[in-house]
Amino acid sequence: MFFPRQISPNHHALAERFGIYQRFFVNAEVSAQGHPWSTAGYVTDFVEKTTPDVYRSRRPEPVGEGEVDDPAAGFLWDEAIKKGLTLRNYGEYGEPAPQAPGDSGPASYRATRPALRPYTSARYPAFDVGIPDQRRADVWLADFRSDVASGRLPALEIMHLPNDHTAGARAGRPTPRAYMADNDLALGRIVEALSRSPFWTSTVMFVLEDDAQDGPDHVDSHRSVLLVASAYSRTGVVQRFVNTTDVLATIEEILGLGPLSQFDRFGRPLREIWAATPDLRPYTALRPDQSLAERNPSTGVGARRSARLDFSAVDRVDDDEFNRVLWRAIKGSAPYPAPRRAATLEYTRGR
Numbered sequence: 436m437f438f439p440r441q442i443s444p445n446h447h448a449l450a451e452r453f454g455i456y457q458r459f460f461v462n463a464e465v466s467a468q469g470h471p472w473s474t475a476g477y478v479t480d481f482v483e484k485t486t487p488d489v490y491r492s493r494r495p496e497p498v499g500e501g502e503v504d505d506p507a508a509g510f511l512w513d514e515a516i517k518k519g520l521t522l523r524n525y526g527e528y529g530e531p532a533p534q535a536p537g538d539s540g541p542a543s544y545r546a547t548r549p550a551l552r553p554y555t556s557a558r559y560p561a562f563d564v565g566i567p568d569q570r571r572a573d574v575w576l577a578d579f580r581s582d583v584a585s586g587r588l589p590a591l592e593i594m595h596l597p598n599d600h601t602a603g604a605r606a607g608r609p610t611p612r613a614y615m616a617d618n619d620l621a622l623g624r625i626v627e628a629l630s631r632s633p634f635w636t637s638t639v640m641f642v643l644e645d646d647a648q649d650g651p652d653h654v655d656s657h658r659s660v661l662l663v664a665s666a667y668s669r670t671g672v673v674q675r676f677v678n679t680t681d682v683l684a685t686i687e688e689i690l691g692l693g694p695l696s697q698f699d700r701f702g703r704p705l706r707e708i709w710a711a712t713p714d715l716r717p718y719t720a721l722r723p724d725q726s727l728a729e730r731n732p733s734t735g736v737g738a739r740r741s742a743r744l745d746f747s748a749v750d751r752v753d754d755d756e757f758n759r760v761l762w763r764a765i766k767g768s769a770p771y772p773a774p775r776r777a778a779t780l781e782y783t784r785g786r
Contacts, residue, residue: 437765438615444721445623446660449642452718453668454708459661461646462679462698465490466750469645469679470528474593475506476680477696490750506695511683512551514692515591522554525575525594529561559594562749564614567727568598568621579628588634590690596621600649602746603760604737607730611764616723623720626664630718639665639689641682649754649761663705666713673708681705737764 440447463469467486468478482504515522524546532545546555559574560566575594582588599618602608609617622642629638642662652658661677684702687694694700732738740760745751762771 437761438612438619441724442612442616443619444723445619445626446662448721449622449626449662449664449718452670453662453664454670455672456661456663456677457672458674459643459659459677460655460657460679461644461659462657463646464656465646465648469648471506471510472679473643473645473683474512474527475508475510475695476683476699476702477506477508479504479506508695510548510551511686511692511695512548512554512591512593514687514695515690516550516554518690518692520590520690521587523578523589523592524551524555525559525592526556526561526571526597527551527593527595529555529559529595531561532557562595562597562600564598564600564602564608564746568596568617569624569727571596572621572624575625576628579632583632583634586633588638591686594625597749600746600749601761602731603741603744603752603757604731604735604764605741605744605746606733606738609727610729610731611761612725613727613729616725617727619723620720620727623718626718627720629664630666630716635715635717636666636713639663639667641686643679643682645679648750649757663708664718665709666715667709668714669708669710675703675707677705678702731764 438446461469462472463478465486467482467489471478471482485504512522512524526544528547528551529544530547532543534540534542541558542560543557544555544559544561545557546552556574556578559571579588596618598614598621601611601614603611626640629635629640640663642660642664644659647657647659657678661682680696680698680702681704684694684699685704685706686692687699688704688706694702731741737760740756744753744757744760759771762769
């Protein structure tokens with residue numbers, strides 16, 4: 436295990452309190468597919484065909500976003516807007532907003548999708564592993580306190596907490612353990628605030644990865660983490676198969692939204708996970724034993740290898756190299772796991 440309870444106590448505690456989904460599988464292989472699968476229940480033929488080129492070792496610049504790679508039926512937020520639901524976005528499809536020359540004010544952010552921009556927090560940082568997830572949690576918590584004061588919470592909120600990506604062993608950056616602890620504490624603080632609010636009995640929070648790209652699971656390369664935090668969530672192990680579009684179908688059913696594709700239309704909403712009576716106990720965020728301030732050393736093999744990796748945007752690193760850097764940074768001299776199953780072509784390439 437890379438990140439045991441000492442580093443990710445909230446992930447462990449939330450799973451124990453709200454249910455362990457041991458058969459959750461993402462639909463996607465990488466983020467270019469994962470975000471559309473998570474928010475639209477579908478990936479276009481264009482994206483499927485261009486993704487291998489975008490992710491190959493000598494990758495070209497990604498094709499600009501636009502109609503050609505947008506799912507035909509739109510995204511979850513498009514359906515929410517059509518239905519007149521209140522909506523707020525924190526970082527999903529986010530980017531830094533352009534600043535005027537000479538503007539020395541704080542950075543602001545916007546969504547790359549025009550329809551999502553009016554609903555996107557300008558203060559919530561987009562993907563940038565140089566910004567702690569604690570800052571993201573602070574922005575959300577400030578808005579949430581205003582929501583509690585007004586008695587009105589958006590019907591749908593979308594949020595990303597990206598720092599479990601880490602920066603490998605990049606010199607001077609937080610260690611992988613510190614990055615994960617930062618991510619874990621931010622999530623715990625958000626669930627704690629929600630559980631102590633008047634909205635607790637009418638809100639559910641789905642926490643999942645859009646893909647399981649960096650480091651295949653020992654059972655299947657699509658198996659991943661799912662947390663469903665709600666006053667009505669049952670405890671215990673959930674045995675049924677669940678995938679990304681089942682979660683999307685559950686959200687659509689709760690909000691009264693129509694399906695976005697055949698995959699969520701025929702998905703199986705998680706109806707059986709709810710208890711008849713709510714558990715009103717508030718959740719208390721746990722402080723990881725791992726220091727959030729721990730930094731990578733400025734020299735060494737890991738620092739040199741990580742200096743060659745591009746952390747400026749999502750998925751620009753070489754996955755195989757990044758996995759090996761992470762293994763060495765976390766596991767030290769322990770032997771790197773050899774593949775147990777592989778396609779013939781991959782086996783031949785590895786010889």
